[in-house]
Amino acid sequence: MQRHHISLTVNGDSHELNIDPRQTLLQVLREDLELHGTHLGCDSGDCGACTVLLDNEPVPSCLVLAADADGRAVVTVEGLVQNGEPHAVQKAIVAHGGVQCGYCTPGIVVSSVALLQENPHPNEQQVREAIAGNLCRCTGYQKIIAAVVEVGAESGF
Amino acid sequence: MKPFEFFSPITLAEASRILADHNGQGRALAGGTDLLIRMKRKQWTPRAVVSLNRVAGLNEIALNGDLKLGARVTLNQLIRSQIIRAHFPVLAQTARNMAGVQVRTLATIGGNLCNASPSADMAPPLMALNARAVIIGVEGERIVPLDEFFVGPGKSVLQPGEILREILVPRPNDFTRASYHKLEHRQAMDIAMVGVGVSVQIEHRTSNIENCSDVRIVLGAVAPTPLRAKRAEEILRGNILNEENIAHAARVAAEEAKPIDDVRSSMWYRREMVEVLTRRQLMELGDSRLEIGD
Numbered sequence: 001m002q003r004h005h006i007s008l009t010v011n012g013d014s015h016e017l018n019i020d021p022r023q024t025l026l027q028v029l030r031e032d033l034e035l036h037g038t039h040l041g042c043d044s045g046d047c048g049a050c051t052v053l054l055d056n057e058p059v060p061s062c063l064v065l066a067a068d069a070d071g072r073a074v075v076t077v078e079g080l081v082q083n084g085e086p087h088a089v090q091k092a093i094v095a096h097g098g099v100q101c102g103y104c105t106p107g108i109v110v111s112s113v114a115l116l117q118e119n120p121h122p123n124e125q126q127v128r129e130a131i132a133g134n135l136c137r138c139t140g141y142q143k144i145i146a147a148v149v150e151v152g153a154e155s156g157f
Numbered sequence: 158m159k160p161f162e163f164f165s166p167i168t169l170a171e172a173s174r175i176l177a178d179h180n181g182q183g184r185a186l187a188g189g190t191d192l193l194i195r196m197k198r199k200q201w202t203p204r205a206v207v208s209l210n211r212v213a214g215l216n217e218i219a220l221n222g223d224l225k226l227g228a229r230v231t232l233n234q235l236i237r238s239q240i241i242r243a244h245f246p247v248l249a250q251t252a253r254n255m256a257g258v259q260v261r262t263l264a265t266i267g268g269n270l271c272n273a274s275p276s277a278d279m280a281p282p283l284m285a286l287n288a289r290a291v292i293i294g295v296e297g298e299r300i301v302p303l304d305e306f307f308v309g310p311g312k313s314v315l316q317p318g319e320i321l322r323e324i325l326v327p328r329p330n331d332f333t334r335a336s337y338h339k340l341e342h343r344q345a346m347d348i349a350m351v352g353v354g355v356s357v358q359i360e361h362r363t364s365n366i367e368n369c370s371d372v373r374i375v376l377g378a379v380a381p382t383p384l385r386a387k388r389a390e391e392i393l394r395g396n397i398l399n400e401e402n403i404a405h406a407a408r409v410a411a412e413e414a415k416p417i418d419d420v421r422s423s424m425w426y427r428r429e430m431v432e433v434l435t436r437r438q439l440m441e442l443g444d445s446r447l448e449i450g451d
Contacts, residue, residue, distance in 0.1 A: 004163055021163035021206070024193070044194045045260050046346060057233070057262040063193045064263065067163045068186065068208045111258065132345035133257020 006070040010035070011079030019066050026050045026061035029076060037077040037106045041135070048134030051107035052076050058114040060133075077106035080113060088155070089113055092147035100138030108134045112148045121152040159202040167211045169293050169320060177295045177318030179205045185320055186210070187229050188263035190256070191272045215267075215322070220244065224326040228267025232256070235266070245326065247282045247335040247354075254278070257345050267321045270306065273313040274348075276378035280307070281354025282337040284375040284383055288326045294319040307382035332359050332370075334442045338434045339377075342421070350422035352377030353410075353434040357398065357442045367443060369398045374406070374435060379414040379427050386410035389435065398443035407436035 003018045010033060019028055029035045029052070038061060041049030045060040052061045053075040061074075080087040086094075089112045099105050108131055115122055115130035122130065127148045128141075136144065166172045176183040183205035186192055195201040209215055215229035220240050232252040235241050241249045255278050256264060269279045270290070280303070288303045295318045303324070306313050315321065329335070335356035341347035358371040372393045374386040389410035396402050416427035 002160075002162060021161060022158040043197065045190055045256075048257065048259060051259050054262070058259045059262045060190075060259045063188075063190050063260070065163070065186070065189060065193065065206070065208075068165070068189065068210055070165070114258070129345075130258055133259045 004067045006067060008066070008069060008071075009073040011075055017066075021065070021067050023066045024062050025052070025054070025059075025064040025066045025069050025074065028066040029061060029074070035076050035078055039103055039106055041103070041107075046133075046135070047104070048107040048111060048131070049104055051110045051134065053110060053114060056114075056117070058111050075110075077109055080109065087113060088151045089116070089148060092151045093144060096143040096147040096150070098139055098144040098147050104134055104136040104138075108136065108144055112144075112151075115148070116152060116155070119152075120155050122149065124149055127152075158196045159199060161196075161203050162205050163208070164205060165208040165211050167213070169209075169212055169215075169322060172207050172209060172212060173293055173295055173318050173320055175205060175207050176320070179203075179317075181317040183207055183317070185271070187265040187268040187271075188231065189268075190260050190264045191268060209320070217323075220328065222328060224328060226266055226324040226326065228271075228321045228323055229265050230267075232261035232264050232266075232269075233258070236261070244329065245286070245335075247286070247337055247356075248279075251278055251282050251337045251339075254339055254344075260346075266324060270303075270324070271313055271315060271321050273307050273309075273311050273382070275310055275381055275383065276349045276352065277383065278337070278339060278349060278352060278377065280383035281352050281375040281377045282335060283324060283326065283354075284385065285335050285337070285354035285356040285373045286326050286329065287356075287373065288324050290321055291323045291325060292319050293322045298322075300325075304385060309381045329356075330358070333357070334359070336438050336442060338438055340430050340434065348421065349378045351379055351416075351427050351430040351434060353431060353438060355435065355438040355442060357393075357439070359398065359443070367398050369393050369396060369443070372439075374410055376410065376414050376431055378421075379416040379431055381415070384413065384415070386413045386431075386435070388413055393439070398439065400440070403436055403439040403443065406439065407432045410435045 039049040041047035045063045050061045184203040186208045215227040217227045219225045235252040337354040339349045339352040354375040360368045376384045389406040392406040411432035414431045
């Protein structure tokens with residue numbers, strides 16, 4: 001099988017990788033780089049569990065060919081932790097009890113961080129829109145939404 | 158996925174040549190939100206995947222006379238663009254009602270059109286705005302009205318080696334208004350059961366009576382391709398946009414639809430909803446007291 005060479009920056013670290021052109025960005029993150037925080041859910045872009053930031057924009061990493069991400073920068077949920085400190089969104093979701101089984105959580109955290117970068121003080125409706133592409137079957141979303149709204153309200157921007 | 162060779166050319170000419178060399182066995186990759194799913198399901202098994210990601214200029218939005226929308230313009234770009242919000246708000250609204258944020262980062266206008274789904278949301282508003290498709294092939298360039306771009310479910314006029322480069326949309330004048338309404342089971346991540354795009358040009362003859370000098374009504378998800386309701390348009394063109402004329406045109410639009418029963422909706426319901434969505438939008442667009450925009 002033809003291998004394809006790519007350069008990828010992930011959570012600030014540069015990687016040179018030889019990949020199978022069929023590999024998705026999600027597969028490279030999980031299998032080649034062993035970053036297991038990004039989850040495989042539906043594998044068709046519907047559930048949002050695999051959401052990462054690609055050049056600072058949220059994408060479903062199951063729908064990106066790794067070959068097509070050559071030269072670009074990725075941030076996964078692991079990259080949101082600074083000096084061992086969880087991101088404010090992660091802390092708030094835990095504090096509000098917005099985690100049950102936890103499968104959707106990394107994707108929801110990444111989508112929420114993307115929203116807060118663009119709109120530091122979102123209201124409830126804006127949070128709902130931002131995570132409309134993230135399915136959660138446990139929580140009913142209320143506590144997640146309350147957590148993200150609170151992070152926005154408390155941020156010092 | 159079946160094995161394929163990956164290409165990432167930097168010019169459209171090169172992309173077109175690679176696709177032509179693979180003689181129908183190649184696929185252009187834009188956002189990938191449809192292509193990858195079909196490849197994973199082995200519905201499509203291309204031998205070559207040609208990314209348009211590195212081709213310069215394909216993600217440009219420019220307004221010089223006509224609006225020029227590069228084929229790789231993403232749905233999120235449309236939503237954020239000042240040009241689109243100011244002059245073509247219907248396109249930003251349409252994009253905002255498609256999929257979810259993550260998919261909209263990737264999904265492109267060109268991909269939505271070239272996949273030629275009967276329910277493609279970008280097609281009705283763009284056809285209502287009289288858009289044209291600029292197509293590049295090995296032989297050169299051709300321009301096709303978007304009305305003539307779709308051939309059947311999943312089929313457009315694109316031939317092997319041809320690539321959609323951009324969409325041109327005439328700049329609307331001060332009297333043009335357009336809207337697109339989509340009926341879906343939920344407000345995000347869903348495909349239209351019915352979509353209706355309408356544009357009207359209104360001449361203000363007196364303070365109360367509005368004459369409709371031009372109108373375009375485009376039906377989505379109710380025929381093998383997005384469909385102009387031309388008989389309905391004829392009823393309104395040159396006439397007053399009053400309740401009676403609008404109701405008549407909406408009934409005729411429903412007759413012109415050719416819907417099917419499927420998992421998302423029934424033939425009967427789709428036809429009824431064509432009438433409702435057409436009437437509702439014409440009433441809104443004809444009411445000069447309402448500001449249409451975002």
